[in-house]
Amino acid sequence: MSVLVYVEHAEGKFKKSTFEVVSYAKSVADKLNTGLTAISIGTVAQDELSSLGKYGAAKVLSVSAEKLKSFVNQAYASVIAEAAKKEGANVVVLSNSFTGKGLAPRVAVKLQAGLVAGAVALPETDGGKFSVKNTVFSGKAFAFTQLDSENKVISLNPNSYQVNEGGSAAQVEEFQPATNDSDFKAMVKDIVRASNKVSLPEAEIVVSAGRGLKGPENWGMIEDLANALGAATACSKPVSDAGWRPHEEHVGQTGISVSPNLYIAIGISGAIQHLAGISSSKVIVAINKDPEAPFFKVADYGIVGDAFEIVPKLTEAVKAYKANN
């Protein structure tokens, strides 16, 4: 018995959500009194791989086969399932990222494993049960999902588990899985990344704006504030529906759910559907000219006033703070 964690990378570099998932998997392994192995697929440098030891991986299986360089979930799922069998792992942990969402269910079916998606806490293992808290109803509630199968797959929500350091370098082992041609019908033709943008689901700070901004031409000040804070930008549903901002910025029940350390809502009234998507945020700031806006009922800090006056002032204050700290 052991725990296997799949470590996602972007162009050969691991990111914070990967360190979170390794730290989480290490805690799961400790809880089960077993060891943790990581599996990485694609081209990643040796020292980047061994650095995962810092977060608790004793061993890293590295799959660098040319054929598996770009992500094809069907093929990657086969590799992860094969690695789980080889390692005798009955718990597989992944990030509940866009990639993890396409991968975890296929891995689970291959291993005949129950899957809990969107975990936010460590499993509870009292009384021989294995139950994991996860978000349901788009953030309006949590469930305790019991995994009744022998094999188990957990996908962890970004920003839901603390990164723990302290381990030493991991042992890196090359792993050559069997590949099956029928797994490669889908092909990645192109990857387009906005280079200077903070990714919304993983962002620690989110600056979000709504209809109160009056039009897409006014988003400059939102971007300025986001840049000053190193934050991702987001918006409410009416804004993305109107085409003021792209759909991938839409936060809420029918958009993206986020759980940043700080969520700043500007000119958003706070409809129940929007609040569902942000309820796991650690600190919420609402800025709205209407003192009766529902957002103030869930916010930790609030300012009543005109966004067009307050946001530029806030940006200046953040810059002044950053300059002194």
Added chain:
Amino acid sequence: MKVLVCISNVPDTTTKITFTNNNTQFNTAGVQFILNPYDEIALARAIELCEGGKGTVTVINVGEASTEPTIRKALAIGADDAVRINIAPSDSYTVASQIAEYAKDKGFDIILTGRESIDYNGAQVAAMVGELLNIPSVSIIKKLDFDGTTATLDREIEGGKEVISLPTPFIASCAEGVAEPKIPNMRGIMSARTKPLAVVEPVAATALTSISSFETPAPRSAVKMVSADEVAKLVDMLHTEARVI
């Protein structure tokens, strides 16, 4: 071309979520159920792909008879026929098993779902059906083009997109951007009543997960108001008190 769209019946987005039986069951009293908003996007794209006699759209739902109004809504929007697998869904795996069992010998070229259902948010069914049918699956797409033989999809990734090309058959889960949801017109609503809705008995499939209890988020503490003239004070509080910057 044959397109299958998997739909689910979910609580309306304005629903206040509560639980009964010592927090073990979702309280459906007074709850209005709707067609899952993401499934509406998948359905709209399926209808567009089949327009002008290019194909037929079948919708499938795993659920008891109470979901039929939602299935009729999908027919009113423009699906040609519908199938209901007559069992209350228990977990994603059992739902995927029922869909895969139905679809395996029907020759569907494209199977679409919403990116996730807004009740349990697993986002699991599409990839599970793909695995069970041993066909490619692409989760969370923003665009779907099909030239008759090859499909080109934009898959969302953190901070960007991946452009994927693949042959049929495949399954994909649709997010905003794939299509605009369609509103049923009067003719659609009238014809929905007479469109075929087949009820199929389920196959045996064992659930691998179960929900033991629910919890609602802890109430947040009262808001601290900062004067609009003291914006710098907010930054200070976020640093010293909240410790988030």
